[in-house]
Amino acid sequence: xxxxxxxxxxxxxxxxxxxxxxxxxxxxMVLPNDNCASLEGLEVEYVxxxxxxxxxxxxxxxxxxxxxxxxxxxxxxxxxxTLMRQVNVEGARNTAQAALRAGxxxxxxxxxxxxxxxxxxGICVDESIPFAPDSPAGTYDRTKAEGTLxxxxxxxxxxxxxxxxxxxIIGPYDYLDSEMGNVIRNFARKKLHFLVKxxxxxxxxRDVAKGLILAAEKGRxxxxxxxxxxxxxxxxxxxxxxxxxxxxxxxxxAPMWLAELVARVAEPFYRLTHAIPKFTQYSLRTVRxxxxxxxxxxxxxxxxxxxxxxxSIADVLxxxxxxxx
Numbered sequence: 001x002x003x004x005x006x007x008x009x010x011x012x013x014x015x016x017x018x019x020x021x022x023x024x025x026x027x028x029m030v031l032p033n034d035n036c037a038s039l040e041g042l043e044v045e046y047v048x049x050x051x052x053x054x055x056x057x058x059x060x061x062x063x064x065x066x067x068x069x070x071x072x073x074x075x076x077x078x079x080x081x082t083l084m085r086q087v088n089v090e091g092a093r094n095t096a097q098a099a100l101r102a103g104x105x106x107x108x109x110x111x112x113x114x115x116x117x118x119x120x121x122g123i124c125v126d127e128s129i130p131f132a133p134d135s136p137a138g139t140y141d142r143t144k145a146e147g148t149l150x151x152x153x154x155x156x157x158x159x160x161x162x163x164x165x166x167x168x169i170i171g172p173y174d175y176l177d178s179e180m181g182n183v184i185r186n187f188a189r190k191k192l193h194f195l196v197k198x199x200x201x202x203x204x205x206r207d208v209a210k211g212l213i214l215a216a217e218k219g220r221x222x223x224x225x226x227x228x229x230x231x232x233x234x235x236x237x238x239x240x241x242x243x244x245x246x247x248x249x250x251x252x253x254a255p256m257w258l259a260e261l262v263a264r265v266a267e268p269f270y271r272l273t274h275a276i277p278k279f280t281q282y283s284l285r286t287v288r289x290x291x292x293x294x295x296x297x298x299x300x301x302x303x304x305x306x307x308x309x310x311x312s313i314a315d316v317l318x319x320x321x322x323x324x325x
Contacts, residue, residue: 001063005029005051005095006070010181011110011166013038014173015068015209020044022213029060029071038175051091057098066216067107069095072147074140074179081139088140092147096154096161107161108216109151110208113201113226115144115165119290126294127224137289138282148224155222162219164212166227167293171205171312172319179283184316187241193251195234196259198287203229204312207304214302228293229306237313244314260284 002019006012007028019026020042027045030036036046049056051071061067073080073087092109099107117132118141119125131148135141148163155161174181180202187193211227219225232240235253242248254262263281298304 001025001027001045002066002068003027003029003047003060003064004068004070005049005060006072007044008034008036008038008176009070010038010169010171010174010176010178010205011208011212012070013042013175014171014205015070015212016042016044017173018206018209018213027060027064029056035176038173051095052086054094054098057094058102061098061102061104064102065105067095067099067104068212068216069099069107069109069151071095072110072144084139084143085146088143089146089150093150093154096151096159099161100154100157100159105160106216107151107159108212108219109148109161109163110212111148111163111165111224112140112144113165113167113228113293114141114286115148121290121292123290124292124294125226125290127226127297137285140282152222160221162215162221163224164208164215164219164227164298165224166208166211167201167203167229167291169205169208170202170309170316172315173205174316174319181316183237184241184313185320187238188245188247188317190247190249193238193249195238195251195253196256196284196287197234197253198256198284199231199233199291200287201228201231201291201293202309202312203227204307204309204315207306211298211302211304214298214304218302220301223301225298225302225304226293226295227298227304227306228295229312230309231291232309234287240310240313241317244317256284256288 002024016026029047029049047060049060073084115131116129131145133145170180208227
């Protein structure tokens with residue numbers, strides 16, 4: 001039996017699909033109020049639990065061979081610091097300790113490329129870069145680093161666990177409308193688009209799911225593997241989306257100083273209205289910072305191979321069209 005925490009999320013539901021396609025028995029741990037639409041029609045066993053409740057984790061891991069710990073909180077806006085710390089740090093620690101007590105054969109923990117120290121341009125980021133629990137970039141970075149270190153502490157206590165760190169995730173089956181899913185959907189609309197000069201590394205969610213499984217099968221205990229894809233400019237994403245959508249609209253590239261000023265002023269508005277942010281200080285820093293990431297270790301040791309981003313973007317648009325027809 002395989003347990004997946006965070007099973008209803010973007011990576012979670014795609015991982016569940018991949019495991020089922022391989023003939024595995026899958027148990028999905030869901031919150032009491034979880035929207036399980038992403039798992040509808042899939043032959044999974046549900047167990048209600050919470051990574052902040054060790055007793056529910058103990059029940060969820062009964063008879064489990066492998067645990068994929070995907071539950072986490074992502075927020076690019078200030079205001080979610082307490083919840084991120086609880087779930088990303090204490091939740092990871094609770095899950096690792098429960099897996100250790102349950103005697104599971106292996107745990108795979110999904111961290112983030114942002115758990116690493118952010119390096120200046122010109123340096124290739126690989127697994128030799130240290131995790132940064134004191135990162136000045138933001139709470140998300142710090143909590144993902146702290147949660148990862150909590151799992152590695154359990155490894156020192158005898159847990160067989162492997163860490164994977166994906167970059168920006170895009171792809172189909174995005175039922176909960178991720179930030180990048182909304183960006184792609186927005187670029188497919190006929191209107192004037194306001195962009196910034198910047199770039200980031202994106203990876204297909206299906207390749208991340210396969211990378212997680214490869215890590216469970218071939219990863220070395222206590223090791224970390226970066227699951228990156230390819231670097232792409234923000235303007236290029238818009239152009240590729242519109243190429244596949246069969247449209248062409250104008251855009252304005254705003255100076256970074258202006259975008260940062262707007263972000264500082266607009267962030268309180270986003271928090272009050274729950275609107276989807278166009279720019280935030282965190283997202284602007286991310287597309288401005290170094291995004292030269294290497295997946296050589298995962299490729300060499302696991303056999304990990306990401307697909308072209310053009311294919312991923314085309315599949316996102318196709319999946320969205322299929323959902324609306």
